[in-house]
Amino acid sequence: ENQWSPLNTEGKKQYDREFLMRLQYDDLSKKKPDDLPKLDIILTQPICNDQSNTSTGMER
Amino acid sequence: MAEGEDRNNEQPEEELAMDPVIKHPLENCWAIWFFKNDKAKDWASNLKRIAAFDTVEDFWALFNHIMPASKLAPGCDYSLFKDGVQPMWEDEKNKNGGRWLINLVKNQRSTELDKFWLETLLCMIGEAFGEYGHQICGATINIRTKGDKLGLWTQNSTDELGIVSIGKTLKERLNMNRSTMGYQAHADTMSKTGSTAKNRYVV
Numbered sequence: 001e002n003q004w005s006p007l008n009t010e011g012k013k014q015y016d017r018e019f020l021m022r023l024q025y026d027d028l029s030k031k032k033p034d035d036l037p038k039l040d041i042i043l044t045q046p047i048c049n050d051q052s053n054t055s056t057g058m059e060r
Numbered sequence: 061m062a063e064g065e066d067r068n069n070e071q072p073e074e075e076l077a078m079d080p081v082i083k084h085p086l087e088n089c090w091a092i093w094f095f096k097n098d099k100a101k102d103w104a105s106n107l108k109r110i111a112a113f114d115t116v117e118d119f120w121a122l123f124n125h126i127m128p129a130s131k132l133a134p135g136c137d138y139s140l141f142k143d144g145v146q147p148m149w150e151d152e153k154n155k156n157g158g159r160w161l162i163n164l165v166k167n168q169r170s171t172e173l174d175k176f177w178l179e180t181l182l183c184m185i186g187e188a189f190g191e192y193g194h195q196i197c198g199a200t201i202n203i204r205t206k207g208d209k210l211g212l213w214t215q216n217s218t219d220e221l222g223i224v225s226i227g228k229t230l231k232e233r234l235n236m237n238r239s240t241m242g243y244q245a246h247a248d249t250m251s252k253t254g255s256t257a258k259n260r261y262v263v
Contacts (some may be wrong), residue, residue: 004085013188016188017186020182023120028118030120033111033118033122033125037111041127041132047128
């Protein structure tokens, strides 16, 4: 299958649920994006730090 | 006393397969929007584009730093659209389209809403709709006292084959196999006389 990977950068960028979920707690995924607008819905700490994994079910 | 006792502090190295430097690119660039119902302002100025992203990691970084949909005040919406498409009927990409609509009942806000919304987002960014992915415009979650709504927007309300396939995929991913879901053209929603527009398709 022609899936994108670091070694096949021309491949299709299709990702299944499991793969996407696995990346939720990656260090890069916990870094707050720069330049977010000032809105009261923006959190200072990532969600995954202040809750257990109940809301995302299948994770570790 | 027992020396070497704390040697098992080492972290398990199970993430070796993932290169920490390379982010995983998405097929499309997406933007997240927030709508807050402030009656003192007109509709368009209540709509704010929060940020755009085009990698899996950047999606999570954003998702992890915004309030879950279930915690928003009534009258608020989140939307995720392909970057360049505005989350409104009038947009070029939306005006001939429609949406798969899921009406949630009250208690689903605490039990299912966040799961449904995340699942819909993952379907879109992961390109779960396969060959019909180009039909997808975005998705919106409306938090309302009368009942929350989740809509998956596609661009051509007459493409039955694509729309039905997208609907079936969404239903399956949301595990909604025991209930039905309707697709409504935006044109019908705009001109409706009663409280609900007619369904063009049902899965």
